[in-house]
C-alpha cells in the first residue's frame with residue numbers, strides 16, 4: 001500500500017493499536033448480517049441458517065445481528081434468506097452509527113448519503129416502519145440500487161431523493177429530529193492489501209477533496225436539524241481531515257448551537273478522537 005498512507009497511519013493510530021490496524025488490511029473478514037425484522041424473526045432465521053450448515057456467531061451487542069466465517073460468504077449471498085430480503089449483509093462496524101443515532105418510531109429522520117441503503121434499512125427496522133426517513137443519494141446507479149434495496153426489504157416508510165446532500169439543508173431547514181451523515185470518504189478502513197483496486201487511487205489530494213465535500217454536507221446536515229435534534233457523522237476513513245477536523249470546522253462555525261455528546265460504544269477497539 002502507499003508508503004505515505006502507512007506513514008500517516010503511524011501518526012494517527014496509537015502505537016499499541018497499530019499492528020492490529022495493519023493486520024486488518026490482510027485478514028479475511030467475517031461476514032456480518034442483520035436480520036431484516038420488517039420481514040422475518042431473529043429466531044426463525046437463526047434456525048433456518050443453522051439447519052443449512054451456516055456457522056452463526058451472534059453479535060453480543062445487537063440482538064438482530066450475526067457473523068459467519070469468510071468462506072461462507074458466497075453461500076450466504078445465495079441463500080433463500082438473502083435472496084428474499086429477510087437478511088441484509090452488513091459489516092458489524094457499519095451497524096454502530098444507526099445504533100448511536102437511535103431513531104424512534106414516529107420520528108422524522110434524514111439519511112443524507114444513503115446508498116446502497118444498509119443503514120437506512122437498519123433505521124427503518126429500528127423504527128418499525130413508523131415515521132418518515134428521507135434518504136438522499138445523488139449518484140444515479142447508486143440511487144436506483146438504494147430504491148431497489150428499500151423496496152425489496154419492505155422499508156415503506158422511506159422516501160428517496162436524488163439530490164446533492166449539500167443542497168438539502170437549505171431546502172428543508174429545521175425539519176428533522178435526527179440526521180445520519182455517513183459521508184462519502186477516502187474509505188481507508190476498507191483497504192485490502194492484496195486488492196490494489198481498493199487503495200490505488202488514494203492520495204492526499206483525494207483526502208482534501210473528500211474533506212471539502214464533507215464540510216459542505218455537515219453544514220447541510222446541521223441546517224436540516226430541528227432544535228435539540230441529533231446528528232451522527234461517520235466515515236470509514238482514518239484521516240483526521242475527514243473526521244476530527246471536519247467536525248471541528250462545524251463546531252467552530254456554530255459554537256452556540258452545537259455540542260458534542262459522549263459516546264458509549266458496545267465494542268472494545270475504540271479510540272478517543274485526536
Ligand code: SAM
Nearest residue numbers: 113114115116117118119139164165182183184
Ligand atoms: N449509508 C450507506 C449505507 O450504509 O449503505 C453508505 C453510504 S457511502 C459511505 C456514501 C454515499 O454518499 C455514496 O453512496 C455516495 O455516492 C454518496 N455521495 C457522494 N456525494 C454525495 C453528495 N454530494 N451528497 C450526498 N451523498 C453523496
